[in-house]
Amino acid sequence: xxxxxxxSNAMDLIASSSAAAKNRRRNERIRNxxxxxxxxxxxxxVWKLSVNYFNVPSYILxxxxxxxxxxxxxxxxxxxxxxxxxxxxxxTMANALAGFLIGALLGLFFGSLMAEFxxxxxxxxxxxxxxxxxxxxxxxxxxxxxxxxxxxxxxxxAALLAFFPMMVNSFAGMRAxxxxxxxxxxxxxxxxxETYRLVKLPSAAPxxxxxxxxxxxxxxLGTIVAEFLGAQxxxxxxxxxxxxxxxxxxxxxxxxxxxxxxxxxxxxVRWVERSIVHWADRGKH
Amino acid sequence: xxxxxxxPAGAMIAGEQAQSRRSPLIAVKDVVKVYPTVAGDAxxxxxxxxxDIESGEFVCLVGPSGCGKTTLLRLLAGLDTSDAGTxxxxxxxxxxxxxxxxxxxxxxxxxxxxxxxxxxLLPLSVGxxxxxxQLITQIQALLRVAxxxxxxxxxxxxxxxGMQQRASIVRALARDPKLLLMDEPFGAxxxxxxxxxxxxxxxxxxxxxxxxxxxxxxxxxxxxxxxxIVVMSPRPGRIVRELKVDxxxxxxxxxxxxxxxxxxxAREIRxxxx
Numbered sequence: 046x047x048x049x050x051x052x053s054n055a056m057d058l059i060a061s062s063s064a065a066a067k068n069r070r071r072n073e074r075i076r077n078x079x080x081x082x083x084x085x086x087x088x089x090x091v092w093k094l095s096v097n098y099f100n101v102p103s104y105i106l107x108x109x110x111x112x113x114x115x116x117x118x119x120x121x122x123x124x125x126x127x128x129x130x131x132x133x134x135x136x137t138m139a140n141a142l143a144g145f146l147i148g149a150l151l152g153l154f155f156g157s158l159m160a161e162f163x164x165x166x167x168x169x170x171x172x173x174x175x176x177x178x179x180x181x182x183x184x185x186x187x188x189x190x191x192x193x194x195x196x197x198x199x200x201x202x203a204a205l206l207a208f209f210p211m212m213v214n215s216f217a218g219m220r221a222x223x224x225x226x227x228x229x230x231x232x233x234x235x236x237x238x239e240t241y242r243l244v245k246l247p248s249a250a251p252x253x254x255x256x257x258x259x260x261x262x263x264x265x266l267g268t269i270v271a272e273f274l275g276a277q278x279x280x281x282x283x284x285x286x287x288x289x290x291x292x293x294x295x296x297x298x299x300x301x302x303x304x305x306x307x308x309x310x311x312x313x314v315r316w317v318e319r320s321i322v323h324w325a326d327r328g329k330h
Numbered sequence: 331x332x333x334x335x336x337x338p339a340g341a342m343i344a345g346e347q348a349q350s351r352r353s354p355l356i357a358v359k360d361v362v363k364v365y366p367t368v369a370g371d372a373x374x375x376x377x378x379x380x381x382d383i384e385s386g387e388f389v390c391l392v393g394p395s396g397c398g399k400t401t402l403l404r405l406l407a408g409l410d411t412s413d414a415g416t417x418x419x420x421x422x423x424x425x426x427x428x429x430x431x432x433x434x435x436x437x438x439x440x441x442x443x444x445x446x447x448x449x450x451l452l453p454l455s456v457g458x459x460x461x462x463x464q465l466i467t468q469i470q471a472l473l474r475v476a477x478x479x480x481x482x483x484x485x486x487x488x489x490x491x492g493m494q495q496r497a498s499i500v501r502a503l504a505r506d507p508k509l510l511l512m513d514e515p516f517g518a519x520x521x522x523x524x525x526x527x528x529x530x531x532x533x534x535x536x537x538x539x540x541x542x543x544x545x546x547x548x549x550x551x552x553x554x555x556x557x558x559i560v561v562m563s564p565r566p567g568r569i570v571r572e573l574k575v576d577x578x579x580x581x582x583x584x585x586x587x588x589x590x591x592x593x594x595x596a597r598e599i600r601x602x603x604x
Contacts, residue, residue, distance in 0.1 A: 225439045232407055232433045234426075234457035243456065247443040324442040324485055 107294035115298035130283070130302050137268050137280040138306065140196050144203020145264035149257060151204070152211025159212075160219035160249075161241065177209050182270050189274045199276065202267035207260035214256030218249025251325045254318040261310045265303070353421060354382035355508060355541050356406065361415035363401050374566035375401045378415070381560065381569060385508070388535060388542045390556035392549065394603060398567025399545045403511050406543065407433045420508065429459065432502030434512040438494035440486040446473075446497050447482040453504040465506060472500045475534055492523045496530065503538065510535075512544040516551070525583050528554050532580055549599050553592055554581055561602045571602055 089109050095101070096108045103111060122129040159166040159173075185202055192198035222245045230240040272281020280303055287295030363376040375398045383389050391399045404410040405417060408427035417424045419431065432453075440449045450469055454461045473479055476496040486494055495515055502510055515531075516524040528551055535542055535555075546552050552559045553575055561571045577591055586592050 225435055225437060226441065228409055229433075229435070229439055230456065231409060232427050232431070233453050233459075234429065236457070239456045243452070244441065247441070250443070322443075324487055 104291045104293050107297060111294040112297040112301065115292070115294040116301055119298060119302075130280075130299075133278055133280045133283045134302060134306065136196075136278045137199075137265070137272065140199040140271075140279070141203045141261075141264045141268040144200040144205075144267060145207045145261050147200065148204035148207030148264065149211045149260050152208045152213075152256065152260070153215045153253065156212040156215030157219060157241070157246075159216045160245070161237070166216075173209075173212065177213070181205055181209075181267075185267075185270050185274055189271065194275050194277070198274075199268045199271040199279065202271040203264035204267075206263035206267035210259040210263065211253070211256040214252040214259075215249055218252025219245045221252070222248035250322045251318075254314065254322060258311060258314045258318075261314055262307050265307055265310065269303070355385040355387075356381070356383040356417070356419055356543075358382070358402075358406075358417045359415050361402075361405065361412045361417055363398070363405065363410070364413050365401075376405075376412070377566035377568050379567065379569055383541060383543065385541055386539055388555055388557045389544070390552035390559045391543065391545045391562065392547070392552050392559060392599060392603070393562030393567070394564045395547075397562045397564050399562055400513055401567065403513050403543065403545055406509070407431060407511050428507075429457070429505050430508045432505065432507040432510045434495075434499055434502045434510065434515045436514050436517055438486070438491070438498040440494055440497055440501070442486050445483050445485055446478060446489070449486070450497060450501045450504055453501060459505060465504065468506065469500065469504055472503055472534070473497075475537065476500050476530065490523075491519055492527055495519065495527065499531070499534065503534075503540070508541060510540045510542045512542065514545050514547065517547065524548075524551070529580075529583065531555065536579060549596050549603075550586075552599070553577075553595050554583060554586060559595070559599065561599060571598075573598065 092106075093109050096106055107115075119128065119130040122131075124131045126132075155169065159169055184205065185198075188201050188205070189198045192201050226244045226248065227240060230244055235243070268279065269281040269284075272279040273285060276282055280299055284296055284299045287293075287299060358379055358381040361376055361379045362374070364372045365375050366372055379398075379402060381402075391402065393399050401410065405412055406419075406424065408424060408431065411425060419428060440446075441452070444452070450473065451461075451466070453459060454465060454469075473482065476499065478493060478497055478500065481489060481493065486497070489497065495518075499510075499512075499515070502512075516527050519527060532555060542555075544552075544555060546555075556575050559573045559575060560569055561573070562568065563570045573595060575591075575595060577586075577589070
């Protein structure tokens with residue numbers, strides 16, 4: 046069985062070349078971070094210089110350092126202080142995540158039903174597209190009427206916005222499952238549920254994660270919109286309060302906090318994706 | 331080669347057939363298959379095909395592209411149904427997938443989210459199959475024979491194409507089926523790997539005693555592996571000739587070159603395919 050030794054030598058080669066590729070990827074990542082950082086510095090510099098040069102009043106566009114001060118004043122307080130970012134951010138995050146979970150699960154459920162049963166697809170698809178093309182943020186006032194000014198309407202908005210990318214993506218992903226794999230399950234007399242669980246759901250995983258990635262950011266957006274329409278707490282309320290006293294630096298600082306939160310959530314989803322869907326994008330045979 | 335075989339291949343058929351007149355493992359009788367086309371008319375894919383396959387036999391199906399080889403194999407796998415005629419496996423009518431049939435696809439078709447072990451155990455965890463100790467021991471032995479020992483916990487993308495296809499053969503044998511159907515299993519591999527895979531398939535087959543039906547485009551492969559070669563005509567698919575391959579086993583590829591039986595068979599098949 047000399048051939049096996051040859052193949053394990055080949056495996057060594059594959060391992061070393063994949064190590065080289067990993068190195069290359071790391072260098073590329075460092076370079077990309079460098080480019081990003083340089084771009085950010087340029088932006089701040091241009092911002093600072095133009096505020097000074099054109100003498101822009103701070104209630105129109107505050108200078109970068111004023112935003113930093115506003116940001117810091119909300120960070121350098123105890124976690125439970127009503128002046129800090131922590132309480133409103135926690136409230137927004139909790140509602141956004143709750144809505145995200147509900148919306149994502151419902152989206153996966155209906156997407157799966159549509160992919161699995163043609164009549165369900167025929168019945169639901171027109172409504173799905175109609176609702177999808179509707180600016181969902183415009184539904185927010187209705188949601189507030191139905192669910193009140195409390196957390197209910199924030200969770201509902203987050204769920205509504207997270208639902209669609211998840212439904213559409215899980216539907217598309219399951220329909221894209223390879224015919225050969227489904228035939229394999231057929232040859233093995235697998236039940237419909239077994240084929241769904243072992244082939245269709247994993248096949249759709251890359252699509253589902255793309256949906257989750259969009260969904261989590263949309264959920265955050267949905268919560269903020271609901272908060273704008275009259276809530277007692279949350280980042281949306283913090284922004285409205287700062288705006289009411291023309292504390293534009295405060296508005297900017299809140300936006301920075303939200304932006305960073307969005308990026309972190311996106312990175313978490315990508316990280317989970319990489320550890321679960323590690324087999325995607327590798328050469329398939 | 332100690333056995334000199336000078337007689338033309340055709341002369342072997344009569345004598346061999348007389349001794350195996352028991353009921354065959356597979357009996358395909360007057361099978362017709364028609365496919366509708368997008369344009370609305372129908373294409374006759376199989377035209378009254380008759381084929382008997384004995385238990386333990388290695389049968390190779392050769393024929394030009396689109397001659398209905400794959401259609402015939404899909405009927406045997408239970409993935410399609412015929413429009414006329416009957417086919418049976420071990421005396422029972424074939425009208426759906428059977429646990430007695432293992433299928434190897436053109437691509438290895440391993441599930442990329444499972445390890446090699448999870449992939450080869452898949453047939454035992456779905457379709458109401460039972461996971462017996464005996465079958466699992468047998469699968470471990472097969473993995474060893476297939477040179478996959480030590481790779482059980484690797485993912486398919488970490489394996490070479492040849493190793494993936496060997497894993498898929500082990501998977502097809504997992505339920506210990508009577509019949510193994512292979513649709514151009516080595517078509518995607520390079521010539522050298524393919525030759526090695528042929529030798530390994532021969533070894534696995536000789537050790538397991540399964541009945542094998544293998545589709546191939548390669549005349550070399552058909553002669554190297556088959557007990558019998560079934561040559562099909564272009565569409566509509568008909569069986570034009572069945573040839574016995576009277577070469578001793580285990581066959582060795584280097585000894586095949588220049589062997590008169592091999593040469594005569596190769597010439598005959600080539601002429602039939604033209």
